[in-house]
Amino acid sequence: MIHVGLNHFLVVSSILFSLGLFGIVTRKNAVMVLMGIELVLNSANINFIAFAKYGNFGLQGQMMALFVIVLAAAEAAIALAIVLNIYKTFSTVNVDEIDTLKD
Amino acid sequence: MTEFNLIQIAIAILFLPLVGFTFVLFLGKKIKKAYLFELFIITITFLLTVVLLYSKLTWFADKNIMREFTWISFQNLAFFGNINIDLGMLLDNLSVIMMFTVALISMLVHIFSVEYMRGDKRYNRYFAYLGIFTFSMSGIVLTHNILMMYIFWELVGLSSYLLIGFWYEKKSASDAGKKAFLVNRIGDIGMFSGIMMLFNTYHTFTFDKIFAQMSTGVLPFHSEFWLTITGILIFMGAVGKSAQFPLHVWLPDAMEGPTPVSALIHAATMVAAGVYLVCRVFPILTGDALTVIAIIGALSAFIPATIALTQNDIKKVLAYSTVSQLGYMIMALGVGAYKFAFFHLITHAFFKACLFLGSGSVIHAMHHEQDIRQMGGLRKKLPLTYITFLIATLALSGIPLTSGFLSKDGVLQGTLAYANLTGRWIFPVVGFLVAMLTAFYMFRLVILTFHGEPRNKEKFDHAHESPFVMAMPLVVLSALSIFFWYTPNPINADAGWFLGKWIKTPTIVVPQHARYAFMRNDVTPENNSAVKIVEPETKEITFSESYTEAMHHAHIPAMILSLCVAGLGILFAFLFYFWKKISADKLAEDVAPFYRLSLNKWYFDEIYDATFVSFTMGLSRALSWFDGTIVDGIVNGAASVTKLASTISGKFDTYVVDGLVNFMAYFSGFIGLILRRFQTGKVQTYVVLVVFSLVIILFLFKSF
Numbered sequence: 001m002i003h004v005g006l007n008h009f010l011v012v013s014s015i016l017f018s019l020g021l022f023g024i025v026t027r028k029n030a031v032m033v034l035m036g037i038e039l040v041l042n043s044a045n046i047n048f049i050a051f052a053k054y055g056n057f058g059l060q061g062q063m064m065a066l067f068v069i070v071l072a073a074a075e076a077a078i079a080l081a082i083v084l085n086i087y088k089t090f091s092t093v094n095v096d097e098i099d100t101l102k103d
Numbered sequence: 104m105t106e107f108n109l110i111q112i113a114i115a116i117l118f119l120p121l122v123g124f125t126f127v128l129f130l131g132k133k134i135k136k137a138y139l140f141e142l143f144i145i146t147i148t149f150l151l152t153v154v155l156l157y158s159k160l161t162w163f164a165d166k167n168i169m170r171e172f173t174w175i176s177f178q179n180l181a182f183f184g185n186i187n188i189d190l191g192m193l194l195d196n197l198s199v200i201m202m203f204t205v206a207l208i209s210m211l212v213h214i215f216s217v218e219y220m221r222g223d224k225r226y227n228r229y230f231a232y233l234g235i236f237t238f239s240m241s242g243i244v245l246t247h248n249i250l251m252m253y254i255f256w257e258l259v260g261l262s263s264y265l266l267i268g269f270w271y272e273k274k275s276a277s278d279a280g281k282k283a284f285l286v287n288r289i290g291d292i293g294m295f296s297g298i299m300m301l302f303n304t305y306h307t308f309t310f311d312k313i314f315a316q317m318s319t320g321v322l323p324f325h326s327e328f329w330l331t332i333t334g335i336l337i338f339m340g341a342v343g344k345s346a347q348f349p350l351h352v353w354l355p356d357a358m359e360g361p362t363p364v365s366a367l368i369h370a371a372t373m374v375a376a377g378v379y380l381v382c383r384v385f386p387i388l389t390g391d392a393l394t395v396i397a398i399i400g401a402l403s404a405f406i407p408a409t410i411a412l413t414q415n416d417i418k419k420v421l422a423y424s425t426v427s428q429l430g431y432m433i434m435a436l437g438v439g440a441y442k443f444a445f446f447h448l449i450t451h452a453f454f455k456a457c458l459f460l461g462s463g464s465v466i467h468a469m470h471h472e473q474d475i476r477q478m479g480g481l482r483k484k485l486p487l488t489y490i491t492f493l494i495a496t497l498a499l500s501g502i503p504l505t506s507g508f509l510s511k512d513g514v515l516q517g518t519l520a521y522a523n524l525t526g527r528w529i530f531p532v533v534g535f536l537v538a539m540l541t542a543f544y545m546f547r548l549v550i551l552t553f554h555g556e557p558r559n560k561e562k563f564d565h566a567h568e569s570p571f572v573m574a575m576p577l578v579v580l581s582a583l584s585i586f587f588w589y590t591p592n593p594i595n596a597d598a599g600w601f602l603g604k605w606i607k608t609p610t611i612v613v614p615q616h617a618r619y620a621f622m623r624n625d626v627t628p629e630n631n632s633a634v635k636i637v638e639p640e641t642k643e644i645t646f647s648e649s650y651t652e653a654m655h656h657a658h659i660p661a662m663i664l665s666l667c668v669a670g671l672g673i674l675f676a677f678l679f680y681f682w683k684k685i686s687a688d689k690l691a692e693d694v695a696p697f698y699r700l701s702l703n704k705w706y707f708d709e710i711y712d713a714t715f716v717s718f719t720m721g722l723s724r725a726l727s728w729f730d731g732t733i734v735d736g737i738v739n740g741a742a743s744v745t746k747l748a749s750t751i752s753g754k755f756d757t758y759v760v761d762g763l764v765n766f767m768a769y770f771s772g773f774i775g776l777i778l779r780r781f782q783t784g785k786v787q788t789y790v791v792l793v794v795f796s797l798v799i800i801l802f803l804f805k806s807f
Binding site: 021024025026033095096099100101 | 783784785786787790791794
C-alpha cells in the first residue's frame with residue numbers, strides 16, 4: 001500500500017490538464033472544445049483541494065473549488081449560448097472553419 | 104522804415120521769383136501768356152530791390168542787418184556736441200548792391216528776351232528758368248551763412264545747366280550744359296570740403312560767428328596751414344563758378360545757350376558769384392591763400408585774353424573777355440584790393456551785360472549769324488546797338504569817363520601797390536598787359552562788326568534795328584557804364600559814394616603773422632593810443648598805414664599807365680583792322696605757332712581730353728570690365744555653386760533619405776509578411792502558441 005501524497009494529486013491534475021488542453025487544441029467541434037475547458041477547470045480544482053489538504057490553508061481551497069464549480073456552470077451556460085449563436089451565424093460548429101478573427 | 108521792414112522786403116525779393124518760376128513752369132503749357140506773369144514778378148522784385156537799396160544806403164549805411172532762425176537743432180550729438188544750424192539773411196552794403204545789380208540785369212534780360220526768344224517752342228519754360236535763376240542768385244547774395252550759400256550755389260548751377268542746354272536738340276548745346284555742370288562739380292567738391300572744415304572747427308555756418316571765433320584765435324586743426332588750405336578749398340568753388348583757370352573751359356562752351364542768358368548768367372551775375380564768395384570769406388583768407396588766389400587770377404586774366412585775340416565768334420570773344428575780367432577781379436582780391444574787386448564786379452556786370460545783349464541784338468538782326476567775318480558795316484543798320492555797344496566797349500577797355508576806367512584803374516592800382524610792398528612785380532605787368540590786350544580785342548570786335556564794308560551782302564541787307572524792348576535794356580545798361588553813377592570825379596573813384604561810403608574793406612580776422620606783411624595791424628596794443636590819433640576821421644585806413652600809403656602813391660602812375668596801354672591797344676586795333684596798315688593775316692603767318700595756340704584756345708580742351716577725360720574714361724572702362732567680368736563672374740559663380748549644391752542635395756534627398764524611408768516601409772512589410780503566417784484566425788492555433796510560449800518562458804526562467 002503506497003502512501004498517497006501531494007505529488008500524486010498533482011500528477012493526476014497535470015494529466016487531467018494535459019488531456020483538457022489536448023481536447024481544446026485538437027477537437028474540431030466547439031462543444032468538445034468546451035468539454036476540454038471543463039477538464040482544465042477541474043484539474044485546477046484538484047490542485048486547489050490538494051494544496052488545501054496538504055498545506056496550511058484551512059478550508060479556503062475547498063471554498064475556492066466550490067466557487068470554480070459554480071463559475072464553470074455559469075460559463076458552460078454562456079459558452080453553449082455562444083456556440084448556439086455561432087451555429088446560427090455560420091451554420092457549423094467546426095472551429096477550423098470559423099477563422100474571421102484573422103481579418 | 105525799420106530794420107525789420109527791410110528784412111521783410113528782402114524775403115519778398117528772394118521768394119517772388121520762385122513764385123514766378125512755379126507758376127510759369129506748371130501753367131506755361133496751358134496759358135500762352137504765362138511769361139507776362141514772370142515779367143510782372145521780376146519787375147516787382149526789381150522795384151522792391153530799389154526800395155531796399157535806397158533805404159539801406161540812406162538810413163542804415165553803416166549797419167549790417169541780420170535776422171536768423173534755427174533750422175536744425177541737434178542736442179548732444181556724438182563727437183560734435185550741440186549743433187544748431189541757422190538760416191538767415193544778412194543785409195550789408197555788399198549784398199544790397201549786388202542784389203540790385205542782379206535784379207536790374209535780370210529784369211532787363213527778361214524784357215530783352217521777350218523779343219529775342221519770340222517764336223521759340225519752349226517760350227514760357229525759358230522764362231520759368233530765368234525765374235529760378237533769379238531766385239537762386241538772390242539766395243546766394245542775401246544769405247548770412249555759407250551752408251545756405253552752398254545750397255543756392257548748386258541751384259544756380261542747375262539753372263545754368265538748364266539754360267545752357269535750353270536748345271537741347273542741338274548736341275553741342277546739351278554737351279555744353281553737361282560740361283558746365285561737371286566742371287563746376289570739381290570746384291564745388293573743394294568748396295564743400297572747405298565748408299566742412301570750417302564747420303568741423305567752429306560748429307556753425309554763419310559768417311559772423313566764424314569770423315568772431317577766428318579773431319579769438321580758434322583755427323582749423325589749430326594751425327595756420329590748415330586755415331590756408333580751408334581758404335583755398337573754398338576758393339575752389341569760386342574757381343569753378345567764376346570760370347577761373349584751370350576750370351575756365353566751360354564758360355566759352357556755355358555760349359551755346361540763348362544770348363540773353365549769356366548776358367545774365369555767364370557774364371554778369373552767376374559767374375560773379377565766385378568773386379562775391381571770395382569777397383564774403385575775405386576776412387579768413389591767409390596771406391598764402393591770397394597769393395594762390397592772385398596767381399590763379401593773373402593766369403585767368405592773361406590766358407583767355409590772348410585767346411580772345413583770334414576768336415571769330417562774337418560771343419566767344421565776349422566769353423573769353425569775361426573770363427579774363429573775372430580773373431582781374433580775383434587777382435584784385437588776391438592782392439588785397441577788396442574794394443576795387445567788388446567795384447569792378449559791379450561795373451563789369453553792367454557793361455558786359457550790355458555787350459552781350461548788344462551782341463544778341465546783332466545776332467538777332469543777322470538772323471543768328473555769330474561769325475564776325477560775316478559781318479561788317481552794321482553801324483549804319485543798327486545805330487542804337489552800335490552806340491551802346493561802343494560805350495560798353497570803351498568801359499571794358501578802360502577809357503576815362505566810363506565806369507570801367509575807374510574800376511580797372513583801381514584794380515591796377517591795387518596790383519601796383521602790392522608789387523611795391525612785396526616786390527612781386529609780375530601782377531601789375533600781367534594786369535597792364537591784359538588791359539592792352541582787352542582794348543585790342545574789343546576794338547577788333549567793334550571794327551570787324553560795325554565798321555568797314557559788309558562782308559556778307561545778303562545778310563547785311565536783311566539786317567534791321569532791334570525793336571524798342573530790345574533796345575531799351577541796351578540803353579539802360581550803357582548809361583550805367585558811365586562814371587557819374589559811381590562818383591562825381593571821373594578820375595578818382597575813391598572820391599565817390601560807392602567806394603567812399605558804401606563799400607568798406609572788412610576787418611581781417613586771420614592771425615597777424617599769417618597775413619601779408621602789409622596787412623598786419625600797425626597798431627600794436629602797446630602804442631595803441633599813440634597811432635590812433637593820426638587823422639582818425641578824415642582818412643580811411645585800409646589794412647595798415649603802409650598799404651594805404653602805397654595805394655595812394657600808386658593811383659596816378661596806374662591811371663597814366665592804364666590809359667597808355669589802353670590807347671596802345673586801341674591804336675593797334677585800328678592799325679590792323681580799320682586802316683589796314685598792318686596785315687593781320689601776315690602777322691598771323693609770321694608768328695604762326697602763337698597764332699595757332701591762341702586760335703585753338705591754348706589746346707586746353709585737347710589737353711583735358713587727352714588727360715583727365717581719357718583717364719576717367721579709361722578708369723570707367725576698367726571698372727566696367729571689372730564689373731562685367733569679376734563681379735558678375737562672382738555672382739554667376741555663386742549661382743552655379745548653389746545650383747550644384749542643390750542638385751547634390753536633391754540627389755541625396757531622393758536616394759538616401761527617401762531610400763531610408765522606403766526601406767523602412769519595405770522592411771516593415773516584409774516582417775508583416777512573415778508574421779501574418781502566425782495569425783491564422785483559429786483560436787486553437789493561438790492556444791497552442793500561448794502554451795508553447797509559456798513552456799519556453801518556464802524553461803527560460805527555470806533557474807530563478
